[in-house]
Amino acid sequence: MEWSNLVESCGLNGETKLIFIGGGNMAGALIKGAINSNFITKDDIVVSVRSKESAAKWIEDGFSNTFTDNNEMLKKFPLGVVFICVKPQLFGSMVDQLEEGILHASPLVVSIMAGLSTETLSQKLIHTGYSHSMIRMMPSTPCLVGASATLLCYNSLPINNRLSLVTSLADCAGTCTILEEKQFHAASAVAACAPAYVFLLIEALADGGVLAGLPRKDALNLATQSFQGAAKLVAESRKHPGQLKDEVCSAGGSTIAGVRVLERAAVRSALIEAVKASTERSEEMSKMK
Ligand SMILES: NC(=O)c1ccc[n+]([C@@H]2O[C@H](COP(=O)([O-])OP(=O)(O)OC[C@H]3O[C@@H](n4cnc5c(N)ncnc54)[C@H](OP(=O)(O)O)[C@@H]3O)[C@@H](O)[C@H]2O)c1
Structure with a gap:
């Protein structure tokens, strides 16, 4: 269902906009992913940024509702x-500059910011007059190609099926998983930080190919396809990854020789520790004021 039909099914005006406060990497990826999957059009989007340079880029890309003043934007589009x-x-500084009651008529506010709890968000937003559910969404940059493992949690279920406004955006960016807020730090590590770990692993696998004599371009293409293929096989075969690994390690063969080196280098442990470190850092960030 397209955005305009979806908002009407939630009892809202079909002209309701998606308003992005902050138009950087993540907002850009979410918006472009949703446009690529025909869920929204550029006209559905309103965006604010801090600098004139960023605003000029958005306008040049065809987003005419671009602002550098949040109050001006929210006065012009109070229902988004x-x-x-x-x-x-x-x-903190952004929200302190919002005028009293400026979000009074907004049907839903969603945060994609890492670490900030729904409780902190609600408290900081009190003066804006927003009084509905607080939703946290954690996408990742693969949403640009419709392959983000996006996470959602909320402090209370939004009225009139309004949660579907966010789940539908997340669905067209990939998959959408709704969790309890207490699981959000760990899930963010595995879903939102992990693409960075995997980029690093793909790069390293390609480096190995170059070392072994492959041209860089071929090595990178093959490494990327190996990750894509292995992930697809895990998802579609529903077999345990350990079983799939066993099935490709023939006795005395070249694959088990490589697996031996990975085990000696403690690659499993490194990934486990990476998830723990990202989870702990997210917890730490949530305590910062
Ligand atoms: N990157 C990821 O993979 C990822 C994943 C999940 C969640 N997140 C979350 O997404 C959020 C944004 O991350 P990002 O990587 O997109 O950051 P970013 O590229 O630095 O973008 C931040 C944007 O906010 C704008 N901005 C700053 N102050 C503003 C204000 N007062 N009013 C309006 N706009 C303002 C900036 O404007 P200028 O362009 O003019 O500076 C910029 O467009 C973060 O909270 C992060 O935790 C990121």
């Missing part, structure tokens, strides 16, 4: 679904 997409450390 608001996505807060600034860096978590800038949230």
Whole structure:
């Protein structure tokens, strides 16, 4: 279902916009992913950024409703679904500059900021007059190609099926998983930080190919396809990855020789520790004021 039909099915005006406070990497990826899957058009989008340079880029890309003043934007579009997409450390100063009652008529506010709890968000937003559910959404940059493992949690279920406004955006960006908020730090590590781990692993696998004599381009294509193929096989075969690994390691063969080196280098342990470190850092960030 397209955005305009979906908002009407939630009892809202079909002209309801998606308003992005912050138009950086993540907001850009979410918006482009949703446009590529024909869920929204550029006209559905309203975006604010800090600098004139960023605003000029958005306008050049065909997003005419671009602002550098959040109050001006929210006065012009008071009924939109608001996505807060600034860096978590800038949230406090951004929200303090919002005028009293400015979000009074907004049907839904969603934060994509890492670490900030729904409780912190609700408290900081009190003066804006927003009084509905607080939703947290954690996408990742693969949403640009419709392959983000996006996470959602909320402090109370939004009225009138309004959660579907966010789940539908997440669905067209890939998959959408709704969790309890207490699981959000760990899930963010595995879903939102992990693409960075995997980029690093693909690059390293390609480096290995170059070392073994392959041209860089071929090595990178093959490494990318290996990750894509292995992930697809795990997802579609529903076999345990350990079983799939056993099935490709023939006795005395070349694959088990490589697996031996990975085990000696403690690759499993490194990934486990990476998830733990990202989870702990997310917890730490949530305590910063
Ligand atoms: N990157 C990821 O993979 C990822 C994944 C999940 C969640 N997130 C979350 O997404 C949020 C944004 O991350 P990002 O990587 O997109 O950051 P980013 O590229 O630095 O973008 C931040 C954007 O916020 C704008 N901005 C700053 N202050 C503002 C204000 N007061 N009013 C309006 N706009 C303002 C900036 O404007 P200028 O362009 O003019 O500076 C910029 O467009 C963060 O909270 C992060 O935790 C990121």
